[in-house]
């Protein structure tokens with residue numbers, strides 16, 4: 001097992017940031033830590049890395065107890081933190097070389113690794129630039145290159161795409177999958193469910209410092225009663241008709257905003273056909289129609305009663 005965390009408790013004064021938090025991550029996983037802002041993701045990562053003292057619990061990495069002075073373990077970990085942490089006075093190349101040099105002393109070897117990292121994040125044309133000349137997206141890529149240049153076995157990324165343009169975001173996500181293909185185990189924290197769904201093989205959903213549910217995205221979605229959401233664009237739906245929609249088989253709830261009818265359905269087949277048949281019977285004409293499978297937000301909503309991003 002790459003990470004084994006048991007019953008972690010962390011308090012900041014009266015705030016209970018981690019409440020008996022446990023986590024098991026196997027070699028080769030792309031593991032997602034999904035939770036709203038303030039749910040304890042960064043605190044969990046900082047405790048796992050021994051950057052923060054905790055009140056209770058045990059942490060093992062690569063089967064060994066993790067401690068602040070466990071340098072042999074730290075050498076095999078790459079960290080990409082939420083806040084970009086690079087030196088303003090060093091160029092792109094020098095920054096990557098500095099961070100790589102914390103783990104790799106051999107200069108020749110390091111030169112190769114720095115070049116590979118520059119290629120990997122696509123900063124070839126910017127190697128002599130200083131950080132203040134880089135856009136937000138490029139700066140994030142530099143931050144990632146600094147964290148991964150030494151080819152660690154475990155890479156932990158804490159919200160690496162916050163405030164990043166869509167193009168850089170995609171290239172970051174693709175890069176993470178490539179690192180995983182090359183053998184690294186990945187831990188990825190985010191409050192963006194779409195990203196976690198896109199790249200993670202297993203996910204823990206957390207809230208208020210606790211683990212709410214763990215599994216693949218299919219397993220997590222299978223845990224809830226809610227199934228697909230149907231949306232129909234139409235005008236003139238009356239209140240009695242909305243009430244009748246709510247009473248259709250498998251419909252667990254419905255809303256109408258004057259232009260769009262949204263119906264939430266539990267499992268069951270033919271929900272869309274049944275809804276459209278009803279609208280035709282009522283001689284209501286409709287525009288676009290779409291059916292969406294449940295999302296991780298629906299899972300979070302059903303467990304906690306609130307949205308991931310309130």
Ligand SMILES: Nc1ncnc2c1ncn2[C@@H]1O[C@H](COP(=O)(O)OP(=O)(O)OP(=O)(O)O)[C@@H](O)[C@H]1O
Nearest residue numbers: 012015017035036037038039040041042043044191
């Ligand atoms: N240094 C600190 N002192 C006091 N309280 C803190 C400190 N750091 C975090 N907290 C509190 O601990 C809880 C968990 O915060 P944490 O930053 O770990 O959450 P998060 O899920 O990473 O959120 P975000 O996505 O906003 O970073 C929050 O209630 C936060 O306000």
